[in-house]
Amino acid sequence: MKHQHTAHLVLLILVAAVLVVRADTLVAQNRLLVWSDEFAGSSIDLSQWQFGIGSTNDNIHYYTGRIENAQVSGGLLQIIARKESYLGYGYTSALLQTRNAVSWRYGRIEARIKVPGTPGFVPAFWMLPAESMYGWWPYSGEIDILEYPTTFPGTIYGTLHAQAYSYFTGTTPLGGTAQVADAETAFHVYAVEWTPEQIDFFVDQNKYFTVTNPHTGYQSWPFDQPFYVILNLAVGGGWVGAPTPSTIFPATLEVDYVRVYQTLDDIGITGKDYVQVSAQGVRYAVPQVAGATYAWTVPATAQIAAGQNTSTITVNWGNSGGDVSALTSTASGPTTSHYPVEVSNNLLSNPGFEKGVKYWNGAMSPLAKGSFALDTSTATHSGHSVKTTVNATPANPWDTQISQQGFTLQAGKQYEGRLWAKSAVSGAQLHVSVINAVNYALYGTVSCTLTDIWKEYSFRFTAPQNAAGSFTVDLGFQPAVYYCDDAVLVNLDTQTGIGTGNEVRIPQRYFLGQNYPNPFNPSTAITYELPKASHVNLTVYDMLGREVSVLVNESREAGVHEVKFDGSELASGVYFYRLQAGGFVQAKKLMILR
Numbered sequence: 001m002k003h004q005h006t007a008h009l010v011l012l013i014l015v016a017a018v019l020v021v022r023a024d025t026l027v028a029q030n031r032l033l034v035w036s037d038e039f040a041g042s043s044i045d046l047s048q049w050q051f052g053i054g055s056t057n058d059n060i061h062y063y064t065g066r067i068e069n070a071q072v073s074g075g076l077l078q079i080i081a082r083k084e085s086y087l088g089y090g091y092t093s094a095l096l097q098t099r100n101a102v103s104w105r106y107g108r109i110e111a112r113i114k115v116p117g118t119p120g121f122v123p124a125f126w127m128l129p130a131e132s133m134y135g136w137w138p139y140s141g142e143i144d145i146l147e148y149p150t151t152f153p154g155t156i157y158g159t160l161h162a163q164a165y166s167y168f169t170g171t172t173p174l175g176g177t178a179q180v181a182d183a184e185t186a187f188h189v190y191a192v193e194w195t196p197e198q199i200d201f202f203v204d205q206n207k208y209f210t211v212t213n214p215h216t217g218y219q220s221w222p223f224d225q226p227f228y229v230i231l232n233l234a235v236g237g238g239w240v241g242a243p244t245p246s247t248i249f250p251a252t253l254e255v256d257y258v259r260v261y262q263t264l265d266d267i268g269i270t271g272k273d274y275v276q277v278s279a280q281g282v283r284y285a286v287p288q289v290a291g292a293t294y295a296w297t298v299p300a301t302a303q304i305a306a307g308q309n310t311s312t313i314t315v316n317w318g319n320s321g322g323d324v325s326a327l328t329s330t331a332s333g334p335t336t337s338h339y340p341v342e343v344s345n346n347l348l349s350n351p352g353f354e355k356g357v358k359y360w361n362g363a364m365s366p367l368a369k370g371s372f373a374l375d376t377s378t379a380t381h382s383g384h385s386v387k388t389t390v391n392a393t394p395a396n397p398w399d400t401q402i403s404q405q406g407f408t409l410q411a412g413k414q415y416e417g418r419l420w421a422k423s424a425v426s427g428a429q430l431h432v433s434v435i436n437a438v439n440y441a442l443y444g445t446v447s448c449t450l451t452d453i454w455k456e457y458s459f460r461f462t463a464p465q466n467a468a469g470s471f472t473v474d475l476g477f478q479p480a481v482y483y484c485d486d487a488v489l490v491n492l493d494t495q496t497g498i499g500t501g502n503e504v505r506i507p508q509r510y511f512l513g514q515n516y517p518n519p520f521n522p523s524t525a526i527t528y529e530l531p532k533a534s535h536v537n538l539t540v541y542d543m544l545g546r547e548v549s550v551l552v553n554e555s556r557e558a559g560v561h562e563v564k565f566d567g568s569e570l571a572s573g574v575y576f577y578r579l580q581a582g583g584f585v586q587a588k589k590l591m592i593l594r
Contacts (some may be wrong), residue, residue: 275342
């Protein structure tokens with residue numbers, strides 16, 4: 001009987017193994033080729049790839065968009081690092097990315113690559129988030145499918161970065177390695193297979209590393225958002241050191257193809273999610289799948305200008321937004337993708353940081369010794385703000401800055417810029433400005449002395465010329481903790497009657513929020529909501545019902561309000577705060593903890 005039991009156990013194990021293999025095979029069979037570049041033409045497809053220009057990290061090269069550094073030849077993409085004097089740098093190379101063209105969430109992403117050798121290079125095939133929903137790097141993640149530090153030949157690295165595992169945040173990236181002895185002389189396929197539950201790393205068909213979703217939040221798993229692909233060849237840096245006398249130039253990273261496979265359920269729409277009123281010819285696309293048919297719908301005030309029944313459409317927008325939807329049908333069935341689009345007269349996209357820091361740039365001098373973070377504990381009219389911590393004063397106020405480019409100013413037109421801001425402690429300074437994005441000429445600005453209560457700051461200016469603009473917030477005046485939200489830049493000569501993306505939300509009911517932080521020492525914030533203008537009484541009492549502090553006793557407009565309560569003169573313990581407004585009465589507890 002013992003032997004029979006063992007036989008049954010072995011059989012069950014074998015059946016389970018077959019089922020697992022079968023499940024993996026079915027997933028692979030259900031994946032469709034949704035995007036590829038076979039590099040079969042005579043030049044780089046600039047509708048899919050964009051060049052990164054300039055210097056990066058601690059590398060010693062300058063990335064260019066020249067044919068000397070990136071070209072298609074013989075069915076291969078060649079990224080070429082050269083030893084040459086260029087704009088003050090001793091080396092040049094190239095970085096190509098699909099950032100503004102196409103991105104994917106989940107699937108198999110692979111490339112067939114041959115890497116260069118000799119010391120001092122880091123060829124890479126990797127991915128970054130298209131939207132930075134959880135904040136600037138590394139908070140929104142990074143997927144390194146292939147890194148090959150040529151100073152240590154034969155070792156391939158696959159790595160994930162996130163807030164919970166990054167040298168930047170004082171932790172360690174999650175990574176694995178594989179030995180590929182002929183990586184410099186032969187092509188190999190480097191890939192990840194990415195699902196909501198895990199990311200597997202492959203060389204050819206050999207899986208060498210897996211990271212599983214721990215389900216502990218975006219800090220450890222920001223990999224639930226779309227990512228785009230990057231190919232580059234870096235020169236020098238702390239990982240590999242500078243090139244040596246034995247380093248051979250030019251050095252070439254060769255790519256035979258890049259391919260992306262997804263299941264039908266994983267495909268999504270790419271395009272602009274934030275457009276100006278009456279924007280024309282805005283492109284939206286889903287993957288072009290062999291044998292598929294397509295049907296699109298757009299909001300009532302928009303029109304499909306071209307492309308219905310294909311994988312790509314152009315849309316003429318009216319004065320309101322809504323969902324762009326695509327029905328993709330294949331032999332295995334249909335699926336519908338939805339893509340919300342906002343229409344506004346605000347020249348700034350994602351003005352309230354509701355889509356993370358998408359469209360925004362964050363720059364901080366190492367001298368500031370600080371950090372950026374998305375904050376959900378305090379905001380103006382929506383759920384997010386950007387929190388900037390400056391621990392030491394940098395050399396210049398603009399050395400610590402958040403900014404947005406991508407809009408055009410028209411000569412002779414009058415503009416208004418606005419920003420909601422506060423600081424953890426009253427008295428912190430910041431500047432809000434609009435400048436020329438090319439020559440940094442100042443067009444308009446306001447200097448702000450912040451309090452610990454949200455306040456809107458504004459300025460007006462007339463554009464002296466047609467120019468690419470930059471909306472900048474300089475935060476490097478002194479050590480402080482800043483909160484910024486709901487940025488606006490509008491052309492005052494364009495009267496559309498359409499919102500700017502940060503209109504005051506009128507609540508549907510009276511509401512008293514829980515104070516934050518709680519417990520606290522010495523101050524906390526209390527929010528309340530009014531569906532209409534009302535006389536408000538907000539009072540704090542001790543446990544015996546004695547009045548401690550009257551925070552508000554006056555009429556207030558409809559909207560969301562926040563008030564600070566300073567308990568520095570009170571003893572530790574439990575207190576109550578009560579809101580009376582328009583017949584509504586509610587009380588909640590708060591606690592002072594010394």
